[in-house]
Amino acid sequence: MASSAGERLSVLQRHLSCPGREGPRRGTAGHWQPAAASSPSPKDTAGAPSLPRRRQEVLKWNGWGYKDSKFVVHKEDGYHVSFTGNRYKIGNMVLPHFASWVKETLGVDFEDCQPPQPPPQPHQIPQPILHPGLLEEVRALGLSHSLEGEDRLFRAHGHTLAEIFTLREGMFPRIPDLVVWPDGHKQVEKMVELASRHQVVLIPFGGGTSVSGALLCPEEEGRMIISLDTSQMNSILWVDEKNLTARIEAGIIGQDLERQLRARGYTSGHEPDSYEFSSLGGWVATRASGMKKNIYGNIEDLVVQVKVVTPRGTVERYAAGPRLSAGPDIQHFIMGSEGTFGVVTEVTLKIRPLPPVVRYGSIAFPDFSAGVRCMREVALQRCQPASIRLMDNQQFRFGHALKPPTGLMGLLVDGLKKVYITRIRGFDVNKMCVATLLFEGSEQEVTAQENRLYSIALSSGGVPAGAANGERGYMLTFVIAYIRDLGFDYGIVAESFETSVPWDRVYSLCHNVKHRITSECKERGIRHSFVTCRVTQTYDAGACVYFYFAFNYRGLSDPVHVYEEIEGNARNEILACGGSISHHHGVGKVRRQWMNQTVSAPGLGALRAVKEYFDPENIFANGNLL
């Protein structure tokens, strides 16, 4: 790590001399990092938020991510898929292998395209339930707010399959009646007090990337529902360079936080896959986990202090010391509370100096079990790099399908690589899998890490497979979220879910869950399905496993229901195989049914009692978790 003052100075120097986000990077790595389209120099834009208050101007109203970035299909002697926009590395490129992969794996018929419904007309959006007195007081307070249908609809959902399907084909029965944008902690306090006094419901809204149904308004809620959008509380209040902490308002989104810290030579190191859009408050409220947790830790390791406004008052732990022995940690009540206790307004977060060296890598394994053995060994020796992920064979081949076209040299190199792996090493293309690696640190540190890791890999039957494969793997993480919107057009529904599991059960859990999903699909007459998993995080006692699942729903009357049934059974299988209810997505509404099995009835009762104390009148009535 660049911990000495001299090194840090050089970091700053480098950062100032080379413009853009490439600054601290070097080596073969390009800028895999997605960012706002036009960011000429960090100095100019570092402070300005990437997303406007009316997010629908930049973001899709009915799908994932930026409006200008999406997969599209062209027809010219056959079908081709390409990705638009220049925000990502595969932007504006035709992906020559993708169309045939989709056809083969998911049985897609490109002739059969069903575009989504147009944005709803004002009359199609549910009329707001308004509390007369309250609106006046909001106005009097000078709180920024909106009653517009578009604004309300945008905050009525997260990004589960069911929610996006509803946006494309129907309408939510209940959406927020009013959106307010407090500008800081004080205004949140006023808003919560107002809501308590008028008996209206508050649903905190951060980045809106929830995949647990957490943002859905409970249908039976008769009171007025206010969406409390934290996006205008987005500044870094201070940076403490002596203790390497920063006080940050909770509404800031990941990419803005990183950009602003980076401008000062720091990073938070917290990088969940959704970090372009998700917010700090959301991370705290869902117990988020970042890709590079091996170096920086998960959100519970990063948070030093948290400030939360509950109907009972503002909860705070008045000590910034590194550890406390003062009963159960009150901040752990807040982390993972999913907006049921109150609104997170400010967070003190650990920060780290930017690493001088960032390098990618990858390892090919003959099969998934060899890969899992290697991951276990790496965890045992505690020599994880910033990130290590193991993709199964299906995902490995899926990654290949998304390869952009290569020049003659590229073809040659690829060909040679393939010959080496399959002919000389004897790997079976239908069994092999790949681990992607991300190293951060000083040159010596990274080199030492690489050596150690590759020697473990070799002893478990793996072969180093180059940086390009690794880099593409991480880039795809961001892009993969866009694929679902394309799939919808052609009768494919897709979703991801995750779990954590002890080491000895990692392999069987992956195998069993994939088998369970495939047979559940067969039982329902689904002819084309795709299920794949990757081990995305390693810990001392286990790992996090992430599943993607897609199927072709042509011929099914209610794909969302079918999907939910299958995912429910997959979750039952996960629990039966020793997996958990969730590693970082949270519980929300879609996984509530398994809470009892997870924390026992008295445990759940205790959580209910805490809720009862913080929020006796159920102002934060989003119905999550409990």
Add this chain to the structure above:
Amino acid sequence: MEIRLISAGHGGTEVRAPHYLTTQQTTSTLSTLPKLSHPYERVYTSTTNYSVTSCDLSPGVGCTMEAHMCLSPAPRKVKVTEGYVDLLAERRDTSDLRWAIREWQSRGDYRYGCNMTRKEIFDHVIHSDRVRHTISKLVEEGGDGKALEAEVEDILEQMGHTQELGVIRQFAFVLPKIMKKIYGKVLINEDGIEKLRNTHVETPVVLLPTHRSYADFLLVSYIAYHYNLPLPVIAAGMDFMNMAVIGDKLRGSGAFYIRRSFMDNPLYWAVFQEYVQTIVEYTGAPLEFFLEGTRSRSGKSLPPKIGLLGCVSEIWLRGRLPDLAIIPISISYDRTLEEKLYAYELLGIPKPPESTSGLLKATSILKESFGDIFIHMGEPVSLRSYLGPRVDRHLSASIPAHLASVTRSELCACEGLGYHILRQIQQGAVTSVWSVVCIQLARSLHGGCWSLPLATLVKEVAWLIGILRRTGAAVALEGTVEEAVVRSLSVHKQLASLGEDRVVYISRIHQADSHPPTTQKKLNLSAATVESAVTHLMLQHYINQAIHLLIRPALVALALHSLLHETNTPHTENLKERFAFLRSLFWFDFIFEKEVEGRDFMEGLSVLTWSGEVSVVQEQVQMMRSDSPFITTLLHLLSPFTLTYSCTAITLDSQVWEDNGLLVTAIQSQVERCIGSSGLYSALSLDSIRHSIRAFTKLGIVTRTTSVDGQARLTSDQQKLASVVNILGTKQDKHLQARL
């Protein structure tokens, strides 16, 4: 019903007797038959397809129906999947040697399985958490680590199978030679084979065949060789191991040996579990064992033994595999090799220990004919689908797998699975005409007649077959009923033969001095009883093979019969209650599934109402006529069992019994005294006697208490005993009345 020759390309001409077909004709039809993916398709398609009737809903009952059916237009193209094909047909025409040495490669191997040598499997077991943990526990208790490790190796050496294709080939050479000599046809449903193959690619399979004869033992392996299926690994009892040559050959063909009882030996238990689970989980070889644990002497299904089934289920229960497929296999013999031995065993004359010399002595059977074998490979049962809703796996999911032993409720679910599989096996079984013949012969015997005219027999058999088919049974009927009866009589001519005068004569099998040569202990029964009883029990063996088809209506009939003493038109609820009691009373003798009492009742009642002998009007059940041939037949079918259970009740009533063999003998003597003129000699069966004691205990009619001196005693509830006797309808019997 009749055997049809399917000549698909020739307009569906139907030839009743396939033997008349010339070779030329056969080959000419070959080219037009549906193409099979199998390289040996000729084997199947050139032979006749046997359609075994099941669920035929034609209204006619009786002999005339056969003629009627022949006139019905034959389907132009009958799917191969509906047929049974003869495994031996090609063996009769071509060289057995060439067959045994043909190039052999299995198709349908478990996709995720790995080939493991005997040594690798042993190492896997030795280094498994479970075995290491057990050893360290035993060392803590003062055991010697080195000695224990050596013991593990000894156990494995004794247990472990080797599977050599060479040995399989030797069997593939010898078995057809023997089978061709003693059997007519060996018929199997090929669709079942293909289902098995397809299933096995994704999940390991467990093959659970019925166990009626030693002949079962290698039959499944032979089928696997025949169809290029992955070869099964077979769990065998220790008794085979000690047979010279054969013991090793069986091992070489994939048998592993387990001791009969080892629950009190934790090390053996650990090694055994780990061995079985390694085979299933890692090698993915099909595991074959007998759910009933032992050959059923009585011909009925025995209650499932859940040791091995639980051990296999544990793999899924602990989340080590996504699913397991269980294949119920029903093997039905026209004539059981051990028919005579069984009858003696059931009377209490012990079986000789297995030995190769014994086997050689038995070669005399090669001169006899044993009819056909029907093998039905059942629909795969998914372990997950059955157990999934019945267990909570997540409760033990966070305990290391080798420490989380199967819980009581999980075992209970496994037991339910066992009964479910046995039901599947029963439903897949093809019923031989001979079983129906035996039902009628036994009736004649009970009336004291050792002979009856063929015409009467045929008429009664045809009538009963009509009913059986109506209940959904598959009866293997070739040609007309008369032809079938005559054919089965010729197979079983030792037991019942057809005289020149068209009269069927039942033989007294037991000759006072011929058998048993090896009895050491004094027989419990008088010589005169044995003389009749052997014949009765042999007939009963075949009756029992069909009894599962009629047990539900029979128990409803019995329930109704007993209620009619109390009221003229009993309410269905009362009938159901009485049925439920009988069902649990006979639980171990006849196989019922857990949880489906209501369905069983409805099934039984609907057969009775369909027969027209019973009607249900506004929940009131009525007998429609005084002479009810069907109900009489059903009650008759149960009469040996009701006698046994009544006698058990009477014997238990007479004194407090110690829980040892004496009680069983006493009950048998009681039965002998009670038989009197009824002719119900099959009530002497030790099998039913033991089941009755078990059932009385389970129902709490008898309670087992252990006294201070450590002796288990059985005390019984006299009132409950009296009510059992009352319900079983033997109250009128004066022998019994005198006692109670």
